[in-house]
Amino acid sequence: MKTYRSKIDWWLILIILGIFSYPIVEGIMTKQYGLSITMISILFFIFWMFSKIKYVIDGTILIVWWIKIDIHSIKRIYKTNNPMSSPALSLDRIAIVYNKYDEVLISPKLKKQFVDELLKINPSIVVEI
Template structure:
């Protein structure tokens, strides 16, 4: 079964605001100064490519639960975690703890608990 990542509104504002700021500020820098062609290409291309990469991550973050594995996809990255290797799952508010676009993970923990009855599930 496929589960799309929830997306917190505040993270949406930060991500898309950051992309708009990066592209806008590089565009202003190019048009206010008179850089050479190489500087212009770098100044415009880097924030645009970075924004596309972040958008790719944003649109393709999801989780698949099959018979034996948890499969995590985010952009070009894929991680396969066998259920037998999951020893414990702990609720956390740390945004760096997993490839997730939301800090609300309770429902997914419930689904995961059904597939990993041997794992210790800590929700507090």
């Protein structure tokens, strides 16, 4: 079993911190500590969820959060910057096309190693990176 973590864009962290910093500071300045505590709790929850985004290759199965993909059903892997919601914390993404019309966008930190590992299991994958 091999685990690959998601690449994280620094600007994404700044945007999230920027969004949550105003209500946190506002809550402290107006002595509405409940607001600050709530926002800090939500911020910790978001970063906890970020830490759980990973891609696991277990035998011939690729696990992306709750999605299990048979690696032999993967047809194509290509580079994309699609901002569509997905289990990826960076816009430096790859799309994995599997089955007939299914696709998932991910952003493994070690992209080349990840793709090479998939190719060891299924050498017929078309790679366009």
